[in-house]
Amino acid sequence: MGSGIMGGGVAEACAAAGAHVTVRARTKASAEALVAQIEHSLAKQVEKGKRTTDDAAALRQRITVSTSLADLADCELVIETVVEDLEVKMELFRALDAVVSPKAIIATCTSTLPVIDLAMQVSRPERVCGVHFFNPVHTMMLVEVVRPICASDETIEAVIEFVLACGKEPIEVKDQAGFIVNALLFPYLNNAVRLLEHGVATKEGIDAAMKGGCGFPMGPFALLDLVGLDTSLAILDALYLEYADANYAPVPLLRRMVSAGLYGRKSGEGFYQYGP
Ligand SMILES: NC(=O)c1ccc[n+]([C@@H]2O[C@H](COP(=O)([O-])OP(=O)(O)OC[C@H]3O[C@@H](n4cnc5c(N)ncnc54)[C@H](O)[C@@H]3O)[C@@H](O)[C@H]2O)c1
Structure with a gap:
């Protein structure tokens, strides 16, 4: 969810780990801008010898961009990366809850907002946590995995496993503004x-x-x-x-x-x- 700086970076990191990613942008224009941002980032990595052309093309293929929330219905993990505004994020969590499978984990990339307030918007608060990637995502290793008081151990373990699969370093942290960093x-x-x-x-x-x-x-x-x-x-x-x-x-x-x-x-x- 979200097609800004972090939306593009997180989508690229997930696709680099082999996941099939659907990015939901609000408008066609922002979806196109996001694709351009990812392609530019991949081209730079190829130029610097960090990725082969084939690898970059395969990664790009795993990313689909959509303007429809319904296209997230089959996702196992949803990562929300929209503007740092609690009201906007709460509204999105309510909308997501109605669309994605009850088994799916919904995670937020918020930098400071209370994850518990987002968890309380959905019917599965135990399946909500924070997954705070850093900018620029493809070079920064750290991901703070934020545990709100309602999260189950299963959720935190699954997200830590996912972060490790992305080749990043997860650090678990309590749901308190600003986390560690x-x-x-x-x-x-x-x-x-x-x-x-x-x-x-x-x-x-x-x-x-x-x-x-x-x-x-x-x-x-x-x-x-x-x-x-x-x-x-x-x-x-x-x-x-x-x-x-x-x-x-x-x-x-x-x-x-x-x-x-x-x-x-x-x-x-x-x-x-x-x-x-
Ligand atoms: N910028 C960073 O360095 C950084 C690092 C880690 C985490 N974050 C967090 O990631 C999240 C996104 O930050 P960013 O830097 O990508 O911001 P950004 O400004 O680049 O992107 C914000 C996104 O939110 C969308 N948006 C704006 N208003 C909206 C609304 N009313 N409804 C739905 N979508 C809306 C925009 O279209 C855009 O896709 C924030 O929670 C931020 O705290 C940012």
Whole structure:
């Protein structure tokens, strides 16, 4: 479910593991954009010698794109990757429950939202959990497997097995906002925006400092642009709602940039500008 940054990445990772994948996009245009995104990613992997042309073609064949929810009826595992908005996700879970087999597991890729609230929308709460892949999916090994209090051991075990089959590293975590990585990462990203807002250094300076001084592969502003500023703001809002800790309260500059439509790489401009 979902055809954004994570929808494409997760579909590709599942198909790479040999699974037949149906991606549900809302519109024909977003379905076409998703196919273009996956084909571009595969072409780059072939170019870098990470995949053969035949392997990439076979992987592509295993992915079907649809705009109809009914096409998910036969799925054994549904992974929801739509916008980080609890109301939108809850509505989708209700719709999915009516369509997919009662035996199917429904998992969410949410970064911070309470998985339990999604589980309570369906008739099989014991078959719901989180499966938090990281961006870009094909290079990031970690997947947080999030256990809401209603999940059965069978569900968590099946999802861990699936993550291992994708060649990723599952880590089980409690259903608490931000899980492990974002609970630790987002105060840092938020405080980087605060430093910029206070004029302590330029964004280029802060990015270079965190790369050179901490050995990070990219600085906080490059990372915020990669994640998406809209998604980052939604993550911080959810973290603040859960913990009421000032470190999670989004810095005003971030909210203003989202209001201005500066979402990062996906919109062509965030803290930095990106070509077409
Ligand atoms: N971006 C990241 O780095 C990252 C990493 C891990 C997890 N996530 C999580 O994955 C999920 C998707 O994030 P993304 O980065 O792919 O976002 P995105 O903005 O790239 O894509 C969002 C998708 O949601 C769809 N959508 C928007 N409004 C909708 C609605 N009302 N009904 C149905 N679909 C709707 C869009 O069409 C799009 O397909 C979020 O829960 C996010 O927290 C994101």
